[in-house]
Amino acid sequence: MESLEDFYKDSLVILESVEKELLLRIDLLRHYYVLSGHTDPVEHCKSRIKTPYSMKEKLKRKGLEQTVEVALSEVYDAVGIRIVCQFVDDVYQMVELLKKQDDIKIINEKDYIANPKDNGYRSYHVIVSIPIHLSDFTKEMYAEIQIRTIAMDSWAALEHELRYKHTIPNAKMLAKELKRCADEIASTDLTLQTIRNVIIESE
Amino acid sequence: MKLLLAEDQKELSNALVQILKIKGFETDAVYDGQEAYEHCKKNVYNGIILDIMMPKMDGIQVLKNIREENIHTPVLMLTAKADVEDRINGLNMGADDYLAKPFNMQELIARINAMIRSKNEYLPNEFNLGNTIFDTGQRSLMVGSNSLILAGKEAGLLTLLLSNAGRLMTPAQIIENLWAGEDEDNSVSEMELNISYLKSKLKSVKSNLVITKDETGISIDVLED
Secondary structure, three states: OOOHHHHHOOHHHHHHHHHHHHHHHHHHHHHHHHHOOOOOOEEEEEEEEOOHHHHHHHHHHOOOOOOHHHHHHHOOOOEEEEEEEOOHHHHHHHHHHHHOOOOOEEEEEEEOOOOOOOOOOOOEEEEEEEEEEOOOOEEEEEEEEEEEEHHHHHHHHHHHHHHOOOOOOOHHHHHHHHHHHHHHHHHHHHHHHHHHHHHHHHO | OEEEEEOOOHHHHHHHHHHHHHOOOEEEEEOOHHHHHHHHHHOOOOEEEEEOOOOOOOHHHHHHHHHHOOOOOOEEEEEOOOOHHHHHHHHHOOOOEEEEOOOOHHHHHHHHHHHHHOHHHHOOOEEEEOOEEEEOOOOEEEEOOEEEEOOHHHHHHHHHHHHOOOOOEOHHHHHHHHOOOOOHHHHHHHHHHHHHHHHHHHHHOOOOEEEEEOOOOEEEEEOOO
16 A cells, blocks of 8 residues: 555655644633633544555545645545544634634635535534745645544434445445434534533623 | 313303313303304313304304314214204314203213324324424424424423414423422423423424414414515
8 A cells, every 4th residue: 555655755754844833823822711710622533644645546536646745735534633622713813823823724614514415424614725834945735634523423424334334234324314314413512512602691 | 071062052052161161171152153263272271062053154064164273172063953954064074072952061071082192193193284294193394394203201202292283281281281289389380391302303304383482381483474
């Protein structure tokens, strides 16, 4: 299997910087937010650099040349960050905090929490660009940030598993059950948020 | 339990109201069909007793009108005539039971109780109001493809509000329906919390239904834009 270095070559260092930079900024936001008397809106963060295999598949699907140059200029999720929050309002809070960062440009955002996908998928997606400073120039790099609750994250993990297992006999029934489960989870997320608001208001 | 009694013979009506009171029913008495119809639109009842022969609008017409307004409150028809056609007509229009005059008072009470007991069987399994659908079987709240599945109590509350859409219910009426026999203070705060759940969930699916709660009562209405 092709390694990250094989495909991304010198650019891998830059992609890793984007990953580190974004994680660092999120970490700083959390710490500063807690220091100013709030509760930490983030439960945990994950990140990844897209594997050469799935990057090439994506380029193929888009009918693009499968080179690192095209990958970095035409595909926005070579770097992916996932922010997992405890409560729904925290997700929106994180979106706001990210938008406040002057040098982070919002390229595109999709609120799949307000507008869930047909299969029940819920998450907030933001495509950003962030400057990476090198010795003789600055490069604007793309990354995709997905923000969601713990419950949405567990759901997505299971849905992902179902999608990539083609040998499951009753996949259709399971997909229907997952959709129902997504609607129950979203409902429970809102119930938790409401109870949390009652607790905060009565403090 | 609150009843509406539409009976144009005042003496019979007064006697019924007294007996129903002893049996624990609070009864609004009206004396013609038009008034009965207006009361049904404005208020929430656990049961409605309609005389068939009434001035202004007969009982069958009142029944027809309230069912068209999606009022699913159980209805018992009273008829002076032992007319089979009237009874069939009433039942076909959505009456839940009938009683021919003269009737035994104990039988009337027993029939009212039976009718209210089986109320839930008469609820539709899908409400369609404004841009919103609520499937009571699946407990699924839907606006287009955006849906949420509600938990038991909030689903019960939404069903109750929707079956009385546009009409004010008092907290006491809601508690009587959904928290009967439970600790009162606890029931009030549980009801309020469930109202908050529903508000946030209606908002989340972008429903144009709004729940309003003030001193006069609680209701669900379609938000006009």
